[in-house]
Amino acid sequence: MIGFNFSQFIPSGSNKADFDKLLDIFLQLLTYSSGDVGEALNWMNQLDEQNGLTNDEYGMGDFIQDLKEKGYIDEEEPGSGTFNVTPKSGQTIRQRSLEEIFGKIKKASRGNHRTPFAGNGDESSAERRNYAFGDEPDQIDSTSSIRNAQINHGIDEFNMTENDLVVEEREYKTQTSTVLMIDISHSMILYGEDRITPAKKVAMALAELITTRYPKDTLDIIVFGNQAWPIEIKDLPYLQVGPYHTNTYSGLELAMDILRRRKTANKQIFMITDGKPTCLIENGRFYKNSFGLDRKIVNKTLTQAARCRKLNIPITTFMIARDPYLQRFVQDFTKINHGRAFYSSLKGLGEYIFEDYVRNRRKKLR
Numbered sequence: 001m002i003g004f005n006f007s008q009f010i011p012s013g014s015n016k017a018d019f020d021k022l023l024d025i026f027l028q029l030l031t032y033s034s035g036d037v038g039e040a041l042n043w044m045n046q047l048d049e050q051n052g053l054t055n056d057e058y059g060m061g062d063f064i065q066d067l068k069e070k071g072y073i074d075e076e077e078p079g080s081g082t083f084n085v086t087p088k089s090g091q092t093i094r095q096r097s098l099e100e101i102f103g104k105i106k107k108a109s110r111g112n113h114r115t116p117f118a119g120n121g122d123e124s125s126a127e128r129r130n131y132a133f134g135d136e137p138d139q140i141d142s143t144s145s146i147r148n149a150q151i152n153h154g155i156d157e158f159n160m161t162e163n164d165l166v167v168e169e170r171e172y173k174t175q176t177s178t179v180l181m182i183d184i185s186h187s188m189i190l191y192g193e194d195r196i197t198p199a200k201k202v203a204m205a206l207a208e209l210i211t212t213r214y215p216k217d218t219l220d221i222i223v224f225g226n227q228a229w230p231i232e233i234k235d236l237p238y239l240q241v242g243p244y245h246t247n248t249y250s251g252l253e254l255a256m257d258i259l260r261r262r263k264t265a266n267k268q269i270f271m272i273t274d275g276k277p278t279c280l281i282e283n284g285r286f287y288k289n290s291f292g293l294d295r296k297i298v299n300k301t302l303t304q305a306a307r308c309r310k311l312n313i314p315i316t317t318f319m320i321a322r323d324p325y326l327q328r329f330v331q332d333f334t335k336i337n338h339g340r341a342f343y344s345s346l347k348g349l350g351e352y353i354f355e356d357y358v359r360n361r362r363k364k365l366r
Contacts, residue, residue, distance in 0.1 A: 018058040019066050025053070026067070027093050030085065032197055035238030037073050037083040085238070093237045097204040098212075131165035139167040177218045177262035179255040180206060183273035184223045184239060185246040195320055196241050199272045206270075207233045220258050224251030226279055226286060230258070245279035245288050249297070252304040252315075259313055269308065269315045276326055277301045293329060305337040315339040 025047070029040040041064065048054050054063070067073045072092070073083040128141060144166040153159045180203055188196040203221060210219045211233070221231050225244025228251040252269070259267045277297050280287040289297065308315055315337045319330050327343060334341040 018054070019063060022053060022063045023067075023072070024096075026063075026072075027089070027096060030089065031093060031200060031237050032194075034240045035085050037085055041083075087234060090234050090237050094204040094208040094233070097201045098208040100201070100205070128166050128168055131162060131167050135167045141166045141168045175216050175264045176214075176266040176268065177220075177259055177264045178210070178267075179220045179222060179258055179269045181222045181224060181228075181251045181255060181269060181271040181273075182239070183246060183271075183275065184225050184241050185244045185275060185278075186241060187246070187275045188241045195274050196239065199320075200236055200239050202272070204233075204236045207236060218262060218264070220255075222251055222254055222258075224248065224254075226288075227281065228254045230254070245286075245290065246273070246275050246277050247279040247281065248273070248277040248301050249280055249304055252301070252308065256304075256308060256311060256313065260311070267311075267313045269313060270318065271315060272318045272320070274320045276329055293325065298329065302333060302336050305333050305339075308339075309337045317341045319343050 022044070026040060026044060029043050030037070033039040033043070041060075044053070044063075045060060048060055054060055064073075068075070068083075071086055071088045073089065074086055076082045076084060128144060131140065145160065145164055148164040148166060149158060149160040152161075152164055182199050182203055184196065188199070207219055207221070210217050219233075221233065221236065222228050223231055223239065224247055225242050226247055228247060231239070248271075251271070255269050259269075276293055278288060278290045278294070280297055280300055287296070305315060315334075316339055317330050317334060319327065319341060330341050330343075333339075
């Protein structure tokens, strides 16, 4: 008789499932605590007490020991009980952020972003055509060109002219340089809403997407508060909001400086923010105004948007705030730059950024 035989399930006795379950929670808490291992473990102990995360066979002490043995944390000094995160933890957090936010995306060829256009690309196609002024020398098909010269002029009086030259078509493949700007002003944790953690998760997912699936692209990450400064991808999980105002002007200035040094044709800025610009630096001093929209700060910021437009750098603003007067400012900012704006909830932020990034991969920005 064809069919299935069912028997009682007997667990293997392995603690792998218990460790993986606890690791998911630990990595989430590590992101919320900005890399403070002690705080994350304290929270886990509280959750264990309230919800019974562990059991008699596998306790929190076993989990902490496994974290050390598997290379997720290490002690500052042997026996000190004070732990630091390791690069493995950061990489795992980024990978899981990508799975969490972009888990349903199609797998793309590594580093390839094809367009339907032929041009000065780096991958040959089967098509050939006559040489035209402006074609690159390395596009010339030597074999076909020599054959044409022999046919047109003969072997005895071999001569090659421009009319004999044949070039190979190449498929144009876009490469993009992206600067991601993240607002770390104090408003990102005000009003009882944690906005910085979703922003970090999206940034980590985007970084992992680009570095693993589009390695020919570049991604630079900038944070901006009273000032703007670049950070490395490995620092993303541990970003913290500070007692800062919002100096959008400095963020855009630094982003433009970075993109000017990039040799790619396609350049763009993604900006995640929840508030209005409230700060400038003038003559080495901070000019701040948190009340309403300060005309001086707004005009300077809009001027930066216009400069980006002249450099063919579109800005996509992901606004995680619903205030009408802030949305009007973003509308003016977007209009001047000829960029795009999304008014997103925290829940939909990742999908918006991914869709916009992939859409830009399929065309050459003008």
